Amino acid sequence: MKELTNINILAIESSCDETAAAVVCNGREVLSNVISSQIALHTLYGGVVPEIASRKHIEKINQVIEEALSEAGMTLDDIDAIGVTYGPGLVGALLVGVAEAKAIAYAKKKPLVGVHHIEGHISANYIEHPDLEPPFICLVASGGHTHLVCVKDYGQYEILGRTRDDAAGEAFDKVARAIGLGYPGGPKIDKVSKEGNPEAISFPHAHMEDAPFDFSFSGVKSAVLNYINGCQMKGESYSQADIAASFQKAVVDVLVEHSMKAVEMYGMNRFAIAGGVASNSALRAAMVAACEKQGVKFYSPSPILCTDNAAMIGAAAYYEYLAGTRHGLDLNAVPNLKLGER
Numbered sequence: 001m002k003e004l005t006n007i008n009i010l011a012i013e014s015s016c017d018e019t020a021a022a023v024v025c026n027g028r029e030v031l032s033n034v035i036s037s038q039i040a041l042h043t044l045y046g047g048v049v050p051e052i053a054s055r056k057h058i059e060k061i062n063q064v065i066e067e068a069l070s071e072a073g074m075t076l077d078d079i080d081a082i083g084v085t086y087g088p089g090l091v092g093a094l095l096v097g098v099a100e101a102k103a104i105a106y107a108k109k110k111p112l113v114g115v116h117h118i119e120g121h122i123s124a125n126y127i128e129h130p131d132l133e134p135p136f137i138c139l140v141a142s143g144g145h146t147h148l149v150c151v152k153d154y155g156q157y158e159i160l161g162r163t164r165d166d167a168a169g170e171a172f173d174k175v176a177r178a179i180g181l182g183y184p185g186g187p188k189i190d191k192v193s194k195e196g197n198p199e200a201i202s203f204p205h206a207h208m209e210d211a212p213f214d215f216s217f218s219g220v221k222s223a224v225l226n227y228i229n230g231c232q233m234k235g236e237s238y239s240q241a242d243i244a245a246s247f248q249k250a251v252v253d254v255l256v257e258h259s260m261k262a263v264e265m266y267g268m269n270r271f272a273i274a275g276g277v278a279s280n281s282a283l284r285a286a287m288v289a290a291c292e293k294q295g296v297k298f299y300s301p302s303p304i305l306c307t308d309n310a311a312m313i314g315a316a317a318y319y320e321y322l323a324g325t326r327h328g329l330d331l332n333a334v335p336n337l338k339l340g341e342r
């Protein structure tokens with residue numbers, strides 16, 4: 001007989017340009033984690049083209065789910081619930097995952113648990129850190145969001161700060177394009193920065209007087225563009241690696257400063273990072289050092305669990321499932337879903 005304590009969730013993620021499915025047991029044990037990335041396709045256009053993303057999700061989703069089940073050695077009959085990202089994200093992309101999840105839930109009479117994408121990113125930390133439990137502070141930095149969140153309990157979040165303009169990942173992507181690195185910018189800046197001098201150029205660090213935990217990255221992005229224009233007008237050459245490293249340092253400095261301020265102010269002894277930008281090597285190193293200095297335990301998912309994946313959705317769905325969250329077959333994609341909304 002199946003143990004009552006084992007809850008296997010089939011999770012689906014399709015909010016942007018990754019079609020992903022995973023099977024996660026009890027929120028923390030990943031039995032499979034299949035990701036079909038569309039990066040190569042969108043690289044041609046210098047960024048994600050929503051219409052292409054939706055079409056590709058439709059093409060891939062069944063195959064990705066079949067692979068996730070087969071890698072886990074399971075069929076749909078072994079699954080206890082279906083978890084799916086229903087927002088925020090690209091509406092057409094989200095709809096593919098939501099429709100698929102609803103179809104499976106209906107056909108196999110399984111509970112349906114809609115998950116907030118950011119809750120998924122935060123929950124990626126539970127997978128490899130069995131000792132991590134709320135409360136803790138989490139910095140979520142992705143292509144669409146930069147949030148400093150107090151995770152009060154499973155599924156209970158207080159947003160302490162957010163970006164006023166560009167998300168951190170968006171700034172990485174825009175700066176990469178400006179210095180000729182192309183898409184996706186984050187990993188390319190990360191790599192080329194290793195050959196550059198982070199002290200070469202002093203780019204601005206934005207702080208908001210009235211909101212110490214808010215972020216703004218449009219200023220540093222404009223400063224990079226102005227720097228390049230200035231060099232071009234003077235007929236001077238510039239170092240791509242120095243710009244990348246200096247820009248990266250400016251962003252990392254602010255992310256670390258605000259995060260540590262929050263940890264201190266809220267008296268937390270645990271701090272986690274999440275989201276695509278959390279895979280940045282300079283950010284990870286700086287956070288490790290800052291947490292050590294502040295006597296705070298630092299948590300981060302492996303890079304593959306930082307960028308979009310369905311294992312993190314399975315982790316989040318498990319805690320939502322335990323809390324009694326069940327969605328009906330009228331679940332819709334909500335492109336601007338707020339964290340904590342149900």
Ligand code: KG4
Pocket residue numbers: 016141142143144145168169170172173184185186187190275276277278279280281306307308
């Ligand atoms: O979390 P994610 O996969 O998707 C969203 O939910 O947005 O984040 C993607 C973002 C992109 O902007 C990408 O450039 C950035 O994360 N990113 C990185 C790195 N890897 C991905 N940024 C900095 N350094 C990296 N190594």
Ligand code: ZN
Pocket residue numbers: 117121142143275276307308
């Ligand atoms: Zn994401």
